Amino acid sequence: MEKIAKIWPYLLLIIGAFVMVFPFIWMLSTSFKAPIDIFSLNIIPETPTLANYTQIFEESLFLRWFINSIIIALITTISVLFFDTLVGYIIAKFKFVGRTILFILILSTLMIPTEMLIIPWYMMSSEFGWTDTYFGVLFPGLMTGFGVFLMRQFMEQIPEDLLNAARIDGMNEYSIFFKIAVPQVWPAISALGIFTFLSNWNAFLWPLIVIESSSLRTLPVGLSYFSSGEAESKWHLIMTGATISVIPMILVFILLQRHIIKGITLTGMK
Structure with missing residues (x-):
C-alpha cells in the first residue's frame, strides 16, 4: 500500500501530461500526412511527407x-x-x-x-x-x-x-x-x-x-x-x-x- 501511495501521484501527473501533450502530437503528426490520410487514426503517418510544408x-x-x-x-x-x-x-x-x-x-x-x-x-x-x-x-x-x-x-x-x-x-x-x-x-x-x-x-x-x-x-x-x-x-x-x-x-x-x-x-x- 505504501508503494501505491507513492506511485499514484506520478501516475496522475503522467496522465495529465499525456492529455495536455496529445493534441500537439496529433497536430505534428497530421502536418506530415497526405491529405487523403488526415482522418486516419494512425499517430505515426504511414507515408510521411514534407509536401504540406512546401505547399x-x-x-x-x-x-x-x-x-x-x-x-x-x-x-x-x-x-x-x-x-x-x-x-x-x-x-x-x-x-x-x-x-x-x-x-x-x-x-x-x-x-x-x-x-x-x-x-x-x-x-x-x-x-x-x-x-x-x-x-x-x-x-x-x-x-x-x-x-x-x-x-x-x-x-x-x-x-x-x-x-x-x-x-x-x-x-x-x-x-x-x-x-x-x-x-x-x-x-x-x-x-x-x-x-x-x-x-x-x-x-x-x-x-x-x-x-x-x-x-x-x-x-x-x-x-x-x-x-x-x-x-x-x-x-x-x-x-x-x-x-x-x-x-x-x-x-x-x-x-x-x-x-x-x-x-x-x-x-x-x-
Whole structure:
C-alpha cells in the first residue's frame, strides 16, 4: 500500500501530461500526412511527407503572415516591458498627489472586456487613418493595465534603503531605474514578456477587424482562411501552419524560463 501511495501521484501527473501533450502530437503528426490520410487514426503517418510544408509556402502568403506576427508581437512586447515597468516603478516608489487614484484607474481597465473596446478602437483607427496598418494592430496593446499592476507589486518589494544608497552615491533616477530597480525584478519582467508575446502572437479578433489587406494579415488570421470559402477547408495546411506557429512560442519560453526559475522568490538584495 505504501508503494501505491507513492506511485499514484506520478501516475496522475503522467496522465495529465499525456492529455495536455496529445493534441500537439496529433497536430505534428497530421502536418506530415497526405491529405487523403488526415482522418486516419494512425499517430505515426504511414507515408510521411514534407509536401504540406512546401505547399503552405507556395500557395499562400504564409511567410509574410509569419513575419507580420513576429513584428507585431516583438514591438508590443518591448513596448509593454518598458512602459509598464517604468509606470510600475513610478507608482511604487514615488509619492505624488493622486497616486492611489491613478493606480485604481489603471486597475479598472482590467474589468472591461476586450469585446467592449473593439468599437472605440475601430473608431479611433478610422479617424486617424490607422486601419489596415501595422500601427492599427499595435496601438491597443502598447501598454497594459495588468503589466503595470504586476510590475508595481514587484517594485514595492525593493528596499527603499537600496535606492536611497544609490541616490547618496550620486546616481540619477534614470540610472537607479535601469541599473538598480530593473535587475531586481527580472523574474516579473520575464513572466510579463512571455504573457505579452503569447497573447499578441495568438491575437485573432482585433487583427481580423482592423486588417483588410491579405499581405498585412497576422498568422492566426491568415490560417483561418484555409478553412473559409477562400481556400476551402485544407486541414493538412491548417495543421502544418499551426505546427510552425508554435516554434516562436517555444523559443520565447526557453529563453526566458531561466530568469523566472532563478528568481522565483524576489529577495530585493543581490
